Amino acid sequence: MTGLTQTEATTGQTVDDVAVDVRGLTITFTAAGKTITPIDGLDLQVRRGELVCILGPSGQGKSTLLRAVAGLTRPDAGSITTPEGAVTEPGAERGMVFQQDAIPMWLRVQDNVAFGPKLRGVPRAEYQPTVDHLIEEVGLDEWRRAWPRQLSGGMRKRVAIAAVFANEPSILLMDEPFGALDFFTREKLQGLLLQLWAETAKTVLFVTHDVDEALLLADRIVILGKGRVAQDITVPFARPRGDDLRSDPAAIELRQELIGRLGEK
Numbered sequence: 580m581t582g583l584t585q586t587e588a589t590t591g592q593t594v595d596d597v598a599v600d601v602r603g604l605t606i607t608f609t610a611a612g613k614t615i616t617p618i619d620g621l622d623l624q625v626r627r628g629e630l631v632c633i634l635g636p637s638g639q640g641k642s643t644l645l646r647a648v649a650g651l652t653r654p655d656a657g658s659i660t661t662p663e664g665a666v667t668e669p670g671a672e673r674g675m676v677f678q679q680d681a682i683p684m685w686l687r688v689q690d691n692v693a694f695g696p697k698l699r700g701v702p703r704a705e706y707q708p709t710v711d712h713l714i715e716e717v718g719l720d721e722w723r724r725a726w727p728r729q730l731s732g733g734m735r736k737r738v739a740i741a742a743v744f745a746n747e748p749s750i751l752l753m754d755e756p757f758g759a760l761d762f763f764t765r766e767k768l769q770g771l772l773l774q775l776w777a778e779t780a781k782t783v784l785f786v787t788h789d790v791d792e793a794l795l796l797a798d799r800i801v802i803l804g805k806g807r808v809a810q811d812i813t814v815p816f817a818r819p820r821g822d823d824l825r826s827d828p829a830a831i832e833l834r835q836e837l838i839g840r841l842g843e844k
């Protein structure tokens with residue numbers, strides 16, 4: 580038996596532990612005279628500092644859920660609460676990185692990374708050390724004065740990641756952020772994310788359709804079905820994870836089970 584059992588995320592948790600509390604979330608769309616409800620009474624609690632992957636094929640409401648937590652989509656019913664209160668609109672404490680995200684092309688790398696804190700009126704003396712540190716960490720020190728058009732797609736994604744961390748959100752919402760990148764770039768950026776996550780202890784909600792990405796990144800893997808959490812799986816493997824995931828029999832078994840579950844939908 581691998582970790583494929585329903586965990587009871589809500590048991591034994593104090594309010595302080597919960598970074599994202601989704602209750603009875605329902606979101607309905609009407610398009611071309613048809614009504615669909617991709618999120619239908621969904622409950623999900625994410626603990627502070629936890630990295631949760633929402634895994635599944637397209638069309639299951641993963642992006643809809645993430646956009647609702649971001650405050651970009653209003654629920655038809657239910658609630659989303661963070662330690663800052665009820666989510667009704669986007670807020671700086673919830674940082675977002677989406678696959679299709681374009682970084683501002685008219686800002687040099689260093690100004691892209693500093694954009695958020697600058698916009699919020701944080702004094703330069705306060706944000707600059709963090710910005711410098713992040714630019715170094717994402718490996719763009721020599722590119723700080725470059726324009727985005729001079730960078731590869733992977734480098735632009737590094738800028739986006741540094742920029743979101745520079746804004747010091749407590750919750751990070753990532754929707755297939757590495758989906759458009761090649762295998763090697765993707766591997767590097769997954770490693771970079773894990774490194775920054777370990778350093779900053781942020782709560783991360785990460786959407787992916789890639790089983791291996793979820794196994795590498797997640798403390799918990801959530802699979803949606805019928806608009807709710809259909810599976811909630813604790814990933815038991817020690818970190819750092821890497822090549823051993825490909826050889827560990829328990830990891831291979833969990834991977835196969837996950838692929839099977841996704842295929843059932």
Ligand SMILES: Nc1ncnc2c1ncn2[C@@H]1O[C@H](COP(=O)(O)OP(=O)(O)O)[C@@H](O)[C@H]1O
Pocket residue numbers: 608609610615617635636637638639640641642643644
């Ligand atoms: N703004 C919208 N208007 C109408 N339908 C939408 C809208 N956003 C998403 N949907 C529909 O909701 C369903 C779930 O979409 P989505 O959350 O993007 O799924 P996923 O991210 O899992 O691929 C899909 O059928 C999609 O077409």
Ligand SMILES: [Mg+2]
Pocket residue numbers: 637638641642643754
């Ligand atoms: Mg999506």
